[in-house]
Amino acid sequence: MSRDAVTCGGCGVSAVGAAGAVVLWGVSSRTQRHLGNGFENNGTDLGVLYTELPFVFLAGAVVPAAVWALGAWLLGRRRRSDLHA
Structure with missing residues (x-):
């Protein structure tokens, strides 16, 4: 796999992770309670x-992105060691 493909994959995983984290945070009951879905808007923060x-x-x-980078590094290391064996 080329270095550009690995970089593009890492950026894609990072973007999806950020969007997913924000969505999950936004729909959690704790966040909804802070944003005004409590009883009569009590506790809005x-x-x-x-x-x-x-x-x-x-x-x-x-x-x-860190998990992606670790996986790419481990796979790259494994390929290099296979070449030397």
Whole structure:
């Protein structure tokens, strides 16, 4: 597999992970309660949009990309060792 394909795959996995993390965070009952779906809008806390949302987005982008990079590195290492054997 070429280096460009691996890089493109890592970027794709990162984008899907970030979008998926934000969607899952948005539909969770805890987040819905903070955003006003509690009883008569009690407990509405819009601070979660600037305190939690950036961390959810970054974690959703970084974790899948790190796993992808680790897998690509391990596969590349395995191919090199097969060539030397």
